[in-house]
Amino acid sequence: MQFDKYDIVVAGAGIAGISAAVASARLGVSVLLVEHYPFPGGMSSAGMVSPFMKSVTGGKNLVRGIYLEIENRMRQTGGMIDNGFYSWAFRAVANHMLVEAGVHMAYNTDVAEVFRNGRNVTGVKLISPAGYRIVEASQFIDTTGDAQLVALGGFPWLKGDENTGRLQALTLFFRMGGINVKRTAEYSAQHPDDFLPWMDFNFDFSRIVSIAGYKGLIKKAKDEGRFPADVDYVFFTTLPSSGEGSFNTTNILGIDPTTSYSLTLAEQEGHRQVAQIVDFLNRDVPGFEKAYLIDTAVQVGVRETRRAVAQYMVKGHDILSGAKFPDAIARACYGIDIHGQKDEESRMDELQEGDYYEVPLRSLRVAQSDNLFVAGRCIGSTREGHAALRIQPTASATGEACGVAAALAVRYKQNPDDVPYILIREHLAHNLD
Numbered sequence: 213m214q215f216d217k218y219d220i221v222v223a224g225a226g227i228a229g230i231s232a233a234v235a236s237a238r239l240g241v242s243v244l245l246v247e248h249y250p251f252p253g254g255m256s257s258a259g260m261v262s263p264f265m266k267s268v269t270g271g272k273n274l275v276r277g278i279y280l281e282i283e284n285r286m287r288q289t290g291g292m293i294d295n296g297f298y299s300w301a302f303r304a305v306a307n308h309m310l311v312e313a314g315v316h317m318a319y320n321t322d323v324a325e326v327f328r329n330g331r332n333v334t335g336v337k338l339i340s341p342a343g344y345r346i347v348e349a350s351q352f353i354d355t356t357g358d359a360q361l362v363a364l365g366g367f368p369w370l371k372g373d374e375n376t377g378r379l380q381a382l383t384l385f386f387r388m389g390g391i392n393v394k395r396t397a398e399y400s401a402q403h404p405d406d407f408l409p410w411m412d413f414n415f416d417f418s419r420i421v422s423i424a425g426y427k428g429l430i431k432k433a434k435d436e437g438r439f440p441a442d443v444d445y446v447f448f449t450t451l452p453s454s455g456e457g458s459f460n461t462t463n464i465l466g467i468d469p470t471t472s473y474s475l476t477l478a479e480q481e482g483h484r485q486v487a488q489i490v491d492f493l494n495r496d497v498p499g500f501e502k503a504y505l506i507d508t509a510v511q512v513g514v515r516e517t518r519r520a521v522a523q524y525m526v527k528g529h530d531i532l533s534g535a536k537f538p539d540a541i542a543r544a545c546y547g548i549d550i551h552g553q554k555d556e557e558s559r560m561d562e563l564q565e566g567d568y569y570e571v572p573l574r575s576l577r578v579a580q581s582d583n584l585f586v587a588g589r590c591i592g593s594t595r596e597g598h599a600a601l602r603i604q605p606t607a608s609a610t611g612e613a614c615g616v617a618a619a620l621a622v623r624y625k626q627n628p629d630d631v632p633y634i635l636i637r638e639h640l641a642h643n644l645d
Protein backbone atom coordinates (compact mmCIF):
# COMPACT_ATOMS: atom_id res chain seq x y z
CA MET A 213 0.00 0.00 0.00
CA GLN A 214 1.19 3.53 -0.80
CA PHE A 215 2.21 5.71 2.21
CA ASP A 216 2.58 9.50 2.03
CA LYS A 217 3.23 12.33 4.45
CA TYR A 218 2.00 15.93 4.26
CA ASP A 219 1.93 18.78 6.73
CA ILE A 220 -1.83 19.17 6.32
CA VAL A 221 -4.60 16.99 4.93
CA VAL A 222 -7.80 18.78 3.97
CA ALA A 223 -10.76 16.45 3.38
CA GLY A 224 -13.51 17.77 1.11
CA ALA A 225 -13.05 20.31 -1.72
CA GLY A 226 -16.16 22.43 -1.35
CA ILE A 227 -15.70 26.18 -0.98
CA ALA A 228 -14.53 25.68 2.63
CA GLY A 229 -11.92 23.05 1.75
CA ILE A 230 -10.66 24.98 -1.29
CA SER A 231 -10.23 28.09 0.86
CA ALA A 232 -8.49 26.10 3.61
CA ALA A 233 -6.11 24.36 1.20
CA VAL A 234 -5.19 27.55 -0.69
CA ALA A 235 -4.68 29.56 2.52
CA SER A 236 -2.39 26.98 4.10
CA ALA A 237 -0.40 26.21 0.94
CA ARG A 238 0.26 29.93 0.49
CA LEU A 239 1.91 29.88 3.91
CA GLY A 240 4.47 27.41 2.59
CA VAL A 241 3.33 24.10 4.08
CA SER A 242 2.60 20.93 2.10
CA VAL A 243 -1.10 20.27 1.62
CA LEU A 244 -3.11 17.36 0.26
CA LEU A 245 -6.73 18.10 -0.64
CA VAL A 246 -8.86 14.95 -0.85
CA GLU A 247 -12.14 15.04 -2.76
CA HIS A 248 -14.77 12.43 -3.51
CA TYR A 249 -15.72 13.95 -6.89
CA PRO A 250 -13.30 14.23 -9.84
CA PHE A 251 -13.56 18.02 -9.51
CA PRO A 252 -13.67 20.69 -6.79
CA GLY A 253 -16.64 22.75 -5.61
CA GLY A 254 -18.98 20.48 -3.62
CA MET A 255 -22.31 22.27 -3.34
CA SER A 256 -20.93 25.21 -5.39
CA SER A 257 -20.37 22.94 -8.41
CA ALA A 258 -21.92 19.47 -7.98
CA GLY A 259 -24.90 21.02 -6.17
CA MET A 260 -25.12 23.90 -8.70
CA VAL A 261 -25.89 26.24 -5.77
CA SER A 262 -25.98 29.89 -6.81
CA PRO A 263 -26.08 32.80 -5.96
CA PHE A 264 -23.69 33.63 -3.11
CA MET A 265 -25.73 34.78 -0.15
CA LYS A 266 -25.29 38.13 1.51
CA SER A 267 -21.93 39.11 3.00
CA VAL A 268 -22.15 42.90 2.64
CA THR A 269 -24.02 44.95 5.22
CA GLY A 270 -24.31 48.67 5.72
CA GLY A 271 -21.97 49.10 2.75
CA LYS A 272 -19.29 47.02 4.49
CA ASN A 273 -17.89 43.96 2.74
CA LEU A 274 -17.39 41.44 5.56
CA VAL A 275 -15.78 38.61 3.59
CA ARG A 276 -12.79 39.38 1.41
CA GLY A 277 -9.68 37.21 1.14
CA ILE A 278 -9.93 34.01 -0.86
CA TYR A 279 -13.70 34.34 -1.24
CA LEU A 280 -13.33 37.68 -3.02
CA GLU A 281 -10.57 36.25 -5.22
CA ILE A 282 -12.92 33.45 -6.30
CA GLU A 283 -15.62 36.02 -7.06
CA ASN A 284 -13.34 38.33 -9.01
CA ARG A 285 -11.84 35.53 -11.05
CA MET A 286 -15.28 34.15 -11.92
CA ARG A 287 -16.31 37.63 -13.12
CA GLN A 288 -13.21 37.73 -15.34
CA THR A 289 -14.26 34.44 -16.97
CA GLY A 290 -17.74 35.84 -17.67
CA GLY A 291 -19.19 33.20 -15.40
CA MET A 292 -20.51 35.54 -12.69
CA ILE A 293 -22.76 38.60 -12.59
CA ASP A 294 -23.89 40.31 -9.40
CA ASN A 295 -23.87 37.44 -6.90
CA GLY A 296 -24.91 34.67 -9.34
CA PHE A 297 -22.49 32.29 -11.05
CA TYR A 298 -22.21 29.18 -13.18
CA SER A 299 -20.91 25.99 -11.62
CA TRP A 300 -18.40 25.59 -14.49
CA ALA A 301 -16.89 28.97 -13.58
CA PHE A 302 -16.52 27.98 -9.94
CA ARG A 303 -14.94 24.67 -10.87
CA ALA A 304 -12.45 26.22 -13.30
CA VAL A 305 -11.42 29.04 -10.97
CA ALA A 306 -11.04 26.73 -7.97
CA ASN A 307 -8.79 24.39 -9.96
CA HIS A 308 -6.58 27.30 -11.08
CA MET A 309 -6.23 28.70 -7.60
CA LEU A 310 -5.39 25.31 -6.07
CA VAL A 311 -2.73 24.60 -8.71
CA GLU A 312 -1.22 28.09 -8.38
CA ALA A 313 -1.01 27.69 -4.59
CA GLY A 314 0.83 24.38 -4.97
CA VAL A 315 -1.86 22.23 -3.34
CA HIS A 316 -1.67 18.52 -4.20
CA MET A 317 -5.12 17.35 -5.16
CA ALA A 318 -6.43 13.80 -4.84
CA TYR A 319 -9.78 13.87 -6.66
CA ASN A 320 -11.88 10.74 -7.14
CA THR A 321 -10.74 9.79 -3.68
CA ASP A 322 -12.64 9.21 -0.44
CA VAL A 323 -11.46 9.26 3.12
CA ALA A 324 -12.43 5.76 4.25
CA GLU A 325 -10.81 5.57 7.69
CA VAL A 326 -9.28 7.90 10.27
CA PHE A 327 -6.43 6.80 12.56
CA ARG A 328 -5.88 8.45 15.91
CA ASN A 329 -3.68 8.25 18.91
CA GLY A 330 -5.64 9.73 21.80
CA ARG A 331 -6.45 13.35 20.95
CA ASN A 332 -4.30 13.30 17.82
CA VAL A 333 -5.39 12.25 14.36
CA THR A 334 -2.33 10.51 12.93
CA GLY A 335 -3.46 9.61 9.43
CA VAL A 336 -6.23 8.78 7.02
CA LYS A 337 -6.87 5.80 4.78
CA LEU A 338 -7.96 6.91 1.32
CA ILE A 339 -9.71 4.89 -1.34
CA SER A 340 -9.50 5.72 -5.04
CA PRO A 341 -9.78 3.68 -8.25
CA ALA A 342 -6.10 2.77 -7.70
CA GLY A 343 -6.87 1.19 -4.32
CA TYR A 344 -5.99 2.17 -0.77
CA ARG A 345 -3.42 4.75 0.30
CA ILE A 346 -2.41 5.89 3.79
CA VAL A 347 -1.55 9.54 4.35
CA GLU A 348 -0.08 10.92 7.57
CA ALA A 349 -0.03 14.60 8.49
CA SER A 350 0.41 16.81 11.51
CA GLN A 351 -2.84 18.80 11.05
CA PHE A 352 -6.19 17.69 9.56
CA ILE A 353 -9.06 19.84 8.34
CA ASP A 354 -12.54 18.37 7.94
CA THR A 355 -14.44 20.27 5.26
CA THR A 356 -16.53 17.33 4.09
CA GLY A 357 -19.79 19.09 4.93
CA ASP A 358 -20.83 15.91 6.73
CA ALA A 359 -18.08 15.99 9.40
CA GLN A 360 -16.79 12.71 7.98
CA LEU A 361 -13.34 12.92 9.60
CA VAL A 362 -14.96 13.74 12.92
CA ALA A 363 -17.39 10.82 12.65
CA LEU A 364 -14.87 8.30 11.27
CA GLY A 365 -12.37 9.35 13.96
CA GLY A 366 -14.93 8.67 16.70
CA PHE A 367 -15.10 12.30 17.84
CA PRO A 368 -18.48 13.62 19.03
CA TRP A 369 -20.89 15.26 16.62
CA LEU A 370 -24.50 16.44 16.51
CA LYS A 371 -27.12 16.17 13.81
CA GLY A 372 -30.29 18.14 13.21
CA ASP A 373 -32.62 19.93 15.57
CA GLU A 374 -31.63 19.50 19.24
CA ASN A 375 -35.21 18.61 20.26
CA THR A 376 -36.77 16.93 17.25
CA GLY A 377 -33.75 15.66 15.25
CA ARG A 378 -35.24 17.26 12.12
CA LEU A 379 -32.86 18.08 9.27
CA GLN A 380 -33.42 20.79 6.69
CA ALA A 381 -35.12 20.01 3.38
CA LEU A 382 -33.03 18.96 0.37
CA THR A 383 -33.18 20.61 -3.06
CA LEU A 384 -32.10 19.40 -6.48
CA PHE A 385 -31.11 22.54 -8.39
CA PHE A 386 -31.86 22.80 -12.11
CA ARG A 387 -31.32 25.31 -14.91
CA MET A 388 -33.64 26.36 -17.69
CA GLY A 389 -33.06 28.40 -20.83
CA GLY A 390 -35.37 30.20 -23.25
CA ILE A 391 -37.25 32.02 -20.49
CA ASN A 392 -38.91 35.29 -21.47
CA VAL A 393 -37.77 36.94 -18.24
CA LYS A 394 -39.50 40.26 -18.92
CA ARG A 395 -42.83 38.59 -19.64
CA THR A 396 -42.77 36.44 -16.51
CA ALA A 397 -41.59 39.40 -14.41
CA GLU A 398 -44.51 41.47 -15.73
CA TYR A 399 -46.86 38.65 -14.76
CA SER A 400 -45.47 38.67 -11.22
CA ALA A 401 -45.88 42.45 -10.93
CA GLN A 402 -49.53 42.08 -12.01
CA HIS A 403 -50.19 39.35 -9.39
CA PRO A 404 -48.11 40.43 -6.37
CA ASP A 405 -50.23 38.43 -3.90
CA ASP A 406 -49.16 35.20 -5.61
CA PHE A 407 -45.50 35.96 -4.91
CA LEU A 408 -43.31 35.94 -1.79
CA PRO A 409 -43.43 39.10 0.36
CA TRP A 410 -39.71 39.90 -0.07
CA MET A 411 -40.01 40.24 -3.85
CA ASP A 412 -39.04 43.57 -5.40
CA PHE A 413 -41.14 44.22 -8.51
CA ASN A 414 -38.93 47.12 -9.70
CA PHE A 415 -36.92 44.86 -11.96
CA ASP A 416 -33.56 45.88 -13.38
CA PHE A 417 -33.03 43.46 -16.27
CA SER A 418 -29.36 44.35 -16.60
CA ARG A 419 -28.85 42.64 -13.23
CA ILE A 420 -29.85 39.35 -11.63
CA VAL A 421 -33.61 39.05 -11.30
CA SER A 422 -35.10 36.92 -8.50
CA ILE A 423 -38.64 35.62 -8.77
CA ALA A 424 -40.41 33.48 -6.17
CA GLY A 425 -44.07 32.53 -6.22
CA TYR A 426 -46.73 31.66 -8.83
CA LYS A 427 -48.82 30.37 -5.92
CA GLY A 428 -52.20 30.74 -7.67
CA LEU A 429 -51.05 28.83 -10.74
CA ILE A 430 -49.42 26.18 -8.53
CA LYS A 431 -52.63 25.66 -6.55
CA LYS A 432 -54.52 24.91 -9.76
CA ALA A 433 -51.81 22.48 -10.96
CA LYS A 434 -51.76 20.77 -7.55
CA ASP A 435 -55.55 20.39 -7.62
CA GLU A 436 -55.12 18.65 -10.97
CA GLY A 437 -52.45 16.34 -9.48
CA ARG A 438 -49.62 17.51 -11.74
CA PHE A 439 -47.39 19.44 -9.33
CA PRO A 440 -45.25 18.11 -6.43
CA ALA A 441 -47.29 18.17 -3.20
CA ASP A 442 -44.33 19.37 -1.06
CA VAL A 443 -43.41 22.36 -3.25
CA ASP A 444 -45.25 25.60 -2.44
CA TYR A 445 -43.60 28.07 -4.81
CA VAL A 446 -41.17 28.28 -7.73
CA PHE A 447 -37.98 30.25 -6.96
CA PHE A 448 -35.38 31.11 -9.55
CA THR A 449 -32.68 33.67 -10.23
CA THR A 450 -31.62 34.62 -13.72
CA LEU A 451 -28.07 33.74 -14.73
CA PRO A 452 -25.52 35.84 -16.65
CA SER A 453 -26.90 34.91 -20.09
CA SER A 454 -30.32 36.37 -20.67
CA GLY A 455 -33.19 33.90 -20.69
CA GLU A 456 -31.50 31.47 -18.32
CA GLY A 457 -32.60 30.75 -14.79
CA SER A 458 -31.24 28.74 -11.87
CA PHE A 459 -34.04 27.06 -9.92
CA ASN A 460 -33.88 26.51 -6.18
CA THR A 461 -37.36 25.01 -6.13
CA THR A 462 -37.58 21.27 -5.51
CA ASN A 463 -38.32 20.42 -1.87
CA ILE A 464 -37.33 16.92 -0.80
CA LEU A 465 -38.55 16.05 2.68
CA GLY A 466 -38.21 13.20 5.15
CA ILE A 467 -34.60 12.43 4.20
CA ASP A 468 -31.53 11.94 6.41
CA PRO A 469 -28.77 12.65 3.89
CA THR A 470 -26.10 10.77 5.84
CA THR A 471 -27.27 7.43 4.50
CA SER A 472 -26.74 6.08 1.01
CA TYR A 473 -30.28 4.66 1.02
CA SER A 474 -31.85 8.08 1.75
CA LEU A 475 -29.68 9.91 -0.78
CA THR A 476 -30.75 7.40 -3.41
CA LEU A 477 -34.41 8.12 -2.63
CA ALA A 478 -33.68 11.88 -2.70
CA GLU A 479 -32.11 11.59 -6.16
CA GLN A 480 -35.20 9.79 -7.48
CA GLU A 481 -37.64 12.23 -5.84
CA GLY A 482 -35.62 15.26 -7.02
CA HIS A 483 -35.84 14.22 -10.67
CA ARG A 484 -39.54 13.39 -10.34
CA GLN A 485 -40.14 16.91 -9.02
CA VAL A 486 -38.01 18.59 -11.70
CA ALA A 487 -39.99 16.88 -14.48
CA GLN A 488 -43.33 18.01 -13.01
CA ILE A 489 -42.15 21.57 -12.33
CA VAL A 490 -40.73 22.03 -15.85
CA ASP A 491 -43.95 20.70 -17.36
CA PHE A 492 -45.99 23.07 -15.18
CA LEU A 493 -43.85 26.08 -16.14
CA ASN A 494 -44.17 25.29 -19.86
CA ARG A 495 -47.91 24.75 -19.71
CA ASP A 496 -49.11 27.32 -17.19
CA VAL A 497 -46.67 30.15 -16.61
CA PRO A 498 -46.46 33.23 -18.86
CA GLY A 499 -42.90 33.66 -20.14
CA PHE A 500 -42.07 29.93 -20.00
CA GLU A 501 -43.86 28.85 -23.19
CA LYS A 502 -40.56 28.22 -25.02
CA ALA A 503 -38.37 27.54 -22.01
CA TYR A 504 -36.45 24.27 -21.79
CA LEU A 505 -34.54 22.29 -19.20
CA ILE A 506 -30.77 22.72 -19.65
CA ASP A 507 -29.39 20.73 -16.78
CA THR A 508 -29.93 19.32 -13.31
CA ALA A 509 -27.24 19.41 -10.63
CA VAL A 510 -24.87 16.44 -10.35
CA GLN A 511 -26.23 15.76 -6.88
CA VAL A 512 -29.18 16.74 -4.71
CA GLY A 513 -28.27 19.74 -2.56
CA VAL A 514 -27.79 18.87 1.11
CA ARG A 515 -28.24 21.73 3.57
CA GLU A 516 -27.70 19.99 6.88
CA THR A 517 -26.13 16.82 8.25
CA ARG A 518 -23.55 16.40 11.04
CA ARG A 519 -21.87 19.23 12.92
CA ALA A 520 -18.73 18.74 14.97
CA VAL A 521 -18.75 19.24 18.72
CA ALA A 522 -16.20 22.03 18.90
CA GLN A 523 -14.59 24.01 21.73
CA TYR A 524 -17.31 26.62 21.16
CA MET A 525 -20.72 26.00 19.57
CA VAL A 526 -22.06 29.08 17.75
CA LYS A 527 -25.68 29.59 18.81
CA GLY A 528 -28.73 31.26 17.31
CA HIS A 529 -28.46 33.92 19.99
CA ASP A 530 -24.88 34.69 18.90
CA ILE A 531 -26.15 35.24 15.37
CA LEU A 532 -29.13 37.42 16.16
CA SER A 533 -27.41 39.43 18.93
CA GLY A 534 -24.38 40.15 16.72
CA ALA A 535 -21.95 38.43 19.13
CA LYS A 536 -18.29 39.47 19.06
CA PHE A 537 -15.47 37.19 20.25
CA PRO A 538 -11.90 37.72 21.50
CA ASP A 539 -10.74 34.97 19.11
CA ALA A 540 -12.78 36.09 16.07
CA ILE A 541 -11.63 34.69 12.74
CA ALA A 542 -14.50 35.76 10.46
CA ARG A 543 -17.53 38.03 10.29
CA ALA A 544 -20.93 37.48 8.70
CA CYS A 545 -24.37 39.05 8.47
CA TYR A 546 -26.59 36.25 7.17
CA GLY A 547 -29.47 35.32 9.46
CA ILE A 548 -30.99 32.02 10.55
CA ASP A 549 -32.35 30.35 7.43
CA ILE A 550 -34.08 27.01 8.03
CA HIS A 551 -35.81 25.26 5.13
CA GLY A 552 -38.50 23.43 7.06
CA GLN A 553 -38.93 19.70 7.16
CA LYS A 554 -42.35 17.99 6.99
CA ASP A 555 -44.59 19.64 9.64
CA GLU A 556 -41.97 22.34 10.29
CA GLU A 557 -42.33 26.01 9.42
CA SER A 558 -39.45 27.44 7.41
CA ARG A 559 -37.64 30.32 9.13
CA MET A 560 -35.66 33.33 7.97
CA ASP A 561 -34.60 35.51 10.93
CA GLU A 562 -32.57 38.37 9.53
CA LEU A 563 -30.17 40.85 11.14
CA GLN A 564 -30.72 44.59 10.84
CA GLU A 565 -28.84 46.20 7.93
CA GLY A 566 -25.37 47.16 9.23
CA ASP A 567 -25.31 44.51 11.98
CA TYR A 568 -22.96 41.55 11.89
CA TYR A 569 -21.65 38.78 14.15
CA GLU A 570 -18.25 37.17 14.52
CA VAL A 571 -17.19 33.52 14.32
CA PRO A 572 -14.70 32.36 16.99
CA LEU A 573 -11.64 30.24 16.26
CA ARG A 574 -12.86 27.79 18.93
CA SER A 575 -15.82 26.81 16.71
CA LEU A 576 -13.27 25.42 14.22
CA ARG A 577 -11.42 23.36 16.84
CA VAL A 578 -12.83 19.88 17.44
CA ALA A 579 -13.32 19.66 21.20
CA GLN A 580 -11.64 16.34 21.86
CA SER A 581 -8.79 16.67 19.37
CA ASP A 582 -5.53 18.61 19.33
CA ASN A 583 -5.01 18.60 15.56
CA LEU A 584 -8.43 18.33 13.88
CA PHE A 585 -10.20 21.43 12.54
CA VAL A 586 -13.65 21.81 10.98
CA ALA A 587 -14.98 24.52 8.67
CA GLY A 588 -17.86 25.22 6.33
CA ARG A 589 -21.06 23.30 6.76
CA CYS A 590 -19.84 21.07 9.61
CA ILE A 591 -18.59 23.92 11.84
CA GLY A 592 -19.18 23.69 15.61
CA SER A 593 -22.65 25.17 16.06
CA THR A 594 -26.16 24.55 17.24
CA ARG A 595 -28.78 23.93 14.57
CA GLU A 596 -29.70 27.62 14.54
CA GLY A 597 -26.06 28.74 14.43
CA HIS A 598 -25.41 26.34 11.57
CA ALA A 599 -28.44 27.64 9.65
CA ALA A 600 -26.68 31.03 9.45
CA LEU A 601 -23.04 29.95 9.05
CA ARG A 602 -23.65 27.41 6.26
CA ILE A 603 -23.72 29.91 3.36
CA GLN A 604 -20.87 29.98 0.86
CA PRO A 605 -19.13 33.26 1.79
CA THR A 606 -18.99 32.27 5.48
CA ALA A 607 -17.94 28.70 4.61
CA SER A 608 -15.06 30.19 2.61
CA ALA A 609 -14.05 32.55 5.44
CA THR A 610 -14.06 29.77 8.05
CA GLY A 611 -12.14 27.49 5.66
CA GLU A 612 -9.52 30.17 5.07
CA ALA A 613 -9.17 30.67 8.83
CA CYS A 614 -8.63 26.92 9.40
CA GLY A 615 -5.99 26.91 6.68
CA VAL A 616 -4.12 29.77 8.32
CA ALA A 617 -4.37 28.39 11.88
CA ALA A 618 -3.31 24.88 10.81
CA ALA A 619 -0.38 26.19 8.73
CA LEU A 620 0.90 28.33 11.62
CA ALA A 621 0.65 25.33 13.95
CA VAL A 622 2.85 23.42 11.47
CA ARG A 623 5.27 26.34 11.07
CA TYR A 624 5.76 26.81 14.83
CA LYS A 625 5.48 23.07 15.60
CA GLN A 626 2.82 23.80 18.18
CA ASN A 627 -0.60 22.63 19.23
CA PRO A 628 -2.92 25.06 17.36
CA ASP A 629 -4.31 26.19 20.74
CA ASP A 630 -0.82 27.45 21.65
CA VAL A 631 -0.30 29.52 18.50
CA PRO A 632 -0.79 33.14 19.61
CA TYR A 633 -4.16 34.36 18.31
CA ILE A 634 -2.57 37.67 17.27
CA LEU A 635 -0.48 35.80 14.64
CA ILE A 636 -3.56 34.09 13.21
CA ARG A 637 -5.47 37.37 13.19
CA GLU A 638 -2.66 39.11 11.29
CA HIS A 639 -3.21 36.74 8.36
CA LEU A 640 -6.98 37.25 8.48
CA ALA A 641 -7.00 41.02 8.95
CA HIS A 642 -8.84 41.49 5.62
CA ASN A 643 -11.88 39.77 7.17
CA LEU A 644 -11.66 41.44 10.57
CA ASP A 645 -10.94 45.14 9.92
Ligand SMILES: Cc1cc2nc3c(=O)[nH]c(=O)nc-3n(C[C@H](O)[C@H](O)[C@H](O)COP(=O)(O)OP(=O)(O)OC[C@H]3O[C@@H](n4cnc5c(N)ncnc54)[C@H](O)[C@@H]3O)c2cc1C
Pocket residue numbers: 223224225226227228229246247248249252253254255256259261262263264265266321322323324355356357358360382383384460513514515587588589590602603604605607
Ligand atom coordinates in the same frame (compact mmCIF):
# COMPACT_ATOMS: atom_id res chain seq x y z
C1 LIG B 1 -30.17 23.55 -1.85
C2 LIG B 1 -29.19 24.49 -1.26
C3 LIG B 1 -29.33 25.85 -1.48
C4 LIG B 1 -28.39 26.72 -0.97
N1 LIG B 1 -28.49 28.06 -1.28
C5 LIG B 1 -27.44 28.85 -1.00
C6 LIG B 1 -27.37 30.13 -1.59
O1 LIG B 1 -28.27 30.55 -2.32
N2 LIG B 1 -26.27 30.90 -1.32
C7 LIG B 1 -25.25 30.46 -0.50
O2 LIG B 1 -24.29 31.21 -0.32
N3 LIG B 1 -25.31 29.24 0.06
C8 LIG B 1 -26.36 28.41 -0.19
N4 LIG B 1 -26.39 27.15 0.31
C9 LIG B 1 -25.36 26.71 1.29
C10 LIG B 1 -24.03 26.37 0.67
O3 LIG B 1 -24.14 26.01 -0.70
C11 LIG B 1 -23.31 25.23 1.39
O4 LIG B 1 -23.60 25.17 2.75
C12 LIG B 1 -21.80 25.41 1.20
O5 LIG B 1 -21.52 25.45 -0.19
C13 LIG B 1 -21.07 24.30 1.91
O6 LIG B 1 -19.71 24.35 1.57
P1 LIG B 1 -18.72 23.30 2.23
O7 LIG B 1 -17.41 23.51 1.56
O8 LIG B 1 -18.80 23.38 3.70
O9 LIG B 1 -19.31 21.85 1.88
P2 LIG B 1 -19.64 21.16 0.50
O10 LIG B 1 -19.82 22.13 -0.60
O11 LIG B 1 -20.76 20.21 0.81
O12 LIG B 1 -18.31 20.33 0.17
C14 LIG B 1 -17.96 19.16 0.86
C15 LIG B 1 -17.08 18.32 -0.08
O13 LIG B 1 -16.58 17.21 0.64
C16 LIG B 1 -16.58 16.07 -0.21
N5 LIG B 1 -16.58 14.88 0.65
C17 LIG B 1 -17.54 14.50 1.53
N6 LIG B 1 -17.16 13.39 2.16
C18 LIG B 1 -15.95 13.07 1.68
C19 LIG B 1 -15.04 12.00 1.96
N7 LIG B 1 -15.28 11.05 2.86
N8 LIG B 1 -13.87 11.98 1.26
C20 LIG B 1 -13.58 12.93 0.33
N9 LIG B 1 -14.41 13.96 0.05
C21 LIG B 1 -15.57 14.01 0.73
C22 LIG B 1 -17.86 16.26 -1.02
O14 LIG B 1 -17.82 15.52 -2.23
C23 LIG B 1 -17.86 17.76 -1.26
O15 LIG B 1 -17.22 18.12 -2.46
C24 LIG B 1 -27.32 26.24 -0.17
C25 LIG B 1 -27.18 24.87 0.04
C26 LIG B 1 -28.10 23.99 -0.51
C27 LIG B 1 -27.90 22.54 -0.31
